[in-house]
Amino acid sequence: MNLLLGIGGSEDSIRALEKTVERAKTAGDELTVAIVDNPESDRTPEGIETRVRDTLEDADFSATVRHVSGDPGSELVDLAEREGFDQIALGGGQRSPMGKIQLGHIAEFVLLNSPVTVTLVR
């Protein structure tokens, strides 16, 4: 399977990175990691890329890493369609102090607009 992981630097996207790399390695999937600009995250795109490369190295797995500019949700959906990805994976939401799951704006947009299956990683 040809998998597109969108990552914007929020805690849930970092967890999605770790789990998706592990899963792709086990399943023998091809993985592309798309670093997007999430205004809700404090991490810089460079900081995220370092984190992605460290995670790939630790897992001894190779993936394509690219930066995507513009509106994150629509760019991910367009990219998946244009380049024939089978699935998009994203972080599955942050928890509030109460423990309530709150989906980010990127996840909401992708869920409603993606032409391919979307996985929210918990």
Added chain:
Amino acid sequence: MNGSEREYPDASAGSFPEPPLSFTDREDREIEVRPYEDGDLESVVAMYVDFDSADRAQGIPPATESRVRDWFDALLDGLNVVAWHGDRAVGHATLVPGDDADHELAIFVHQDYQRAGIGSKLLRGLLGHGGANGVEKVWLTVERWNRAAIGLYESVGFETCSSESFEREMALRL
């Protein structure tokens, strides 16, 4: 949206009754609302373990007893009130402190005790308990299709501050 960006109403929503409170619900049951005490733990856990999964919202309450215990333990950093029918816990409401001198609110009423006016009394009792303990800013999220809950929150003075997401965010100033 983080706390520093959230807009609270300028005016206070007024004062709310401080628990303990007792009343007769619409099914003629004697209900008491009291601040949570240490000895209440097992009764509250039992209520949540028996909670109808269809009444879950945004992942809470959790579905298994061990996860209910972990979740509830974290709520004890905040302010909690419990609705009782005799020695049975039938509702629980909580204010959990966040990073910005604000508190997140949630309320749950067991399925056997819904639509009897308990939620409204429990919510008011929680806000009374919060006001008495210095809480000023309260916020919550609610699934935007949950009209009953939104109506309840509006009835005590919550105002919508964001409705762009799946969840509507509401805020109140005590």
